[in-house]
Amino acid sequence: MKALILAGGTGSRLRPFTFTSAKQLLPIANKPVLFYGLEAIAAAGITETAIVVGRHGTEIREAVGDGARFGLRVTYLQQDSPLGLAHAVLLAREFLAEDDFLLYLGDNYLQEGLTGFVRRAETDRSAARLLLTPVPDPTAFGVAELDEHGDVLRLEEKPDRPRSDLALIGVYAFGPQIHPAVRAISPSGRGELEITDAVQWLIDQGQRVAAETTERPWRDTGSVDDLLEVNRQVLDGMTGLVEGKVDPHSTLVGRVRVAEGAVVRGSRLVGPVVIGAGTVVSNSSIGPYTAIAEDCRIEDSAIAHSVLLRGAQVEGASRIESSLIGRGAAVSPAPRLPGAHRLVIGDHSRVQLTS
Structure with a gap:
């Protein structure tokens, strides 16, 4: 056949x-x-x-x-x-x-x-x-x-x-x-x-x-939801293995795979999670059901139930869930905009605004 x-x-x-x-x-x-x-x-x-x-x-x-x-x-x-x-x-x-x-x-x-x-x-x-x-x-x-x-x-x-x-x-x-x-x-x-x-x-x-x-x-796996569900199913059958570097200020819970060449610093990883070669995770919370591909950078962020493709960067994200982030994509905090006031004021009114 x-x-x-x-x-x-x-x-x-x-x-x-x-x-x-x-x-x-x-x-x-x-x-x-x-x-x-x-x-x-x-x-x-x-x-x-x-x-x-x-x-x-x-x-x-x-x-x-x-x-x-x-x-x-x-x-x-x-x-x-x-x-x-x-x-x-x-x-x-x-x-x-x-x-x-x-x-x-x-x-x-x-x-x-x-x-x-x-x-x-x-x-x-x-x-x-x-x-x-x-x-x-x-x-x-x-x-x-x-x-x-x-x-x-x-x-x-x-x-x-x-x-x-x-x-x-x-x-x-x-x-x-x-x-x-x-x-x-x-x-x-x-x-x-x-x-x-x-x-x-x-x-x-x-x-x-x-x-x-x-x-x-x-x-x-023809839609984002299907792809994330298959990722969950496959990760459920995964065993843990740490080949990369995990510093003493990090915590690994459950089935976590850290590929050779990956670095985890000051972070908490809750399995099932897989971290690809060349990826650096700093001061972040990852998992469960998350796959992060090669050469990614994750800093000061929390990510769960998600898939990140090669070279993605996430910084300062308070919580990302059920997401698919593409190759070389960058996620970072938006700049803080100055406050604004919207007023509908009748004739002869007096209004005092704080800065």
């Missing part, structure tokens, strides 16, 4: 961060979210992987390289416009050949990994296998209706009246039967070739489409 990872989306819900960086490279506990997917694919025994990239393709190529660090052999495929998941399968036709493959969205985080799903797909010879999860609002997702055997009867994309609460979460396994399906469908109303339409085509042609359901934590 091969893997096809989609990392070419525009990331509109994460602007302005995605104007300058790929959303798949935004960090979760100081590691790009894409790397969690690559590690899960390698752990499932897949080695041949293609990554579909868009306008941030150069940055993704530089971060991932040839894939050897993950135990993978990575091929890159350029998708100039986000024309849909099924279009990415068309684009990857030569790479995929007649092999079975895993289709995976590169901004996904799936806590349980992919090994079980891949093993079941390899032994079950259906035309496709979908991973589903129950969600409170199915109207925001592709939704699957299953028969009494657990196979897929029907798929709908963001339906007004969902037939179930089982949402597609961006993990699919396909056999070569998908190739005629993606060639047979037409663009949807939003101008994309929808993978849900291709899978429905398979069903309409009498092909079996299997499904399995998970209730383990899953997020598509």
